[in-house]
Amino acid sequence: KNLYNAWKTISVLRDSVTVKRIKLQFLRQNLKLISILKGQMTYLEECGLLDRELSSSLAGAIEALEASTLRLPIVGGARADIQNMKDAICSAVDVMQAMASSICSSLSKVVEVNNLAADLAKVTRQEQALLDQCKDLLSTLAAMQVKESSLRTYILQLKRVPTSLTTQL
Numbered sequence: 001k002n003l004y005n006a007w008k009t010i011s012v013l014r015d016s017v018t019v020k021r022i023k024l025q026f027l028r029q030n031l032k033l034i035s036i037l038k039g040q041m042t043y044l045e046e047c048g049l050l051d052r053e054l055s056s057s058l059a060g061a062i063e064a065l066e067a068s069t070l071r072l073p074i075v076g077g078a079r080a081d082i083q084n085m086k087d088a089i090c091s092a093v094d095v096m097q098a099m100a101s102s103i104c105s106s107l108s109k110v111v112e113v114n115n116l117a118a119d120l121a122k123v124t125r126q127e128q129a130l131l132d133q134c135k136d137l138l139s140t141l142a143a144m145q146v147k148e149s150s151l152r153t154y155i156l157q158l159k160r161v162p163t164s165l166t167t168q169l
Contacts, residue, residue: 003157007149007150007153011146011149014145014149015142015146018142022138025134026131029127029131033124033127036123040117040120043113046109046113047109047110047113050106050109054106061096061099064091064095065092065096
């Protein structure tokens, strides 16, 4: 009975240690994930800044184009100065070219951030699969440890049976 109680206590302690090891490994992997994400946060923040800059640039371009076209008289047989008209259209074209170059430079950064996000998602999926595999292996290990303890106890009991029989005889 004492041996059984000792075995039961040891089994409970081993299970507790196994659970704590699993929790510790989970926390370590969370720390790794957080450190990876911290490295990516600067890129995400830059992406937000680029988005705000692009929105601001587009809003300015829209205002400039609207201002240029609204100044042109288009009703009532109005006449316009050809040079002013040419200047307004050239100005609009210049703004649009500046927007195109800005969009092209932003596009390469967006593609790079998109590729990094895809890589991060892939790594996260792989890590999740490995965590699931680790969890399964730790469960199997815990079951094997319980079985080993049971078998060791059984062997100890078998070794004691003959000595107790000889003492009784």
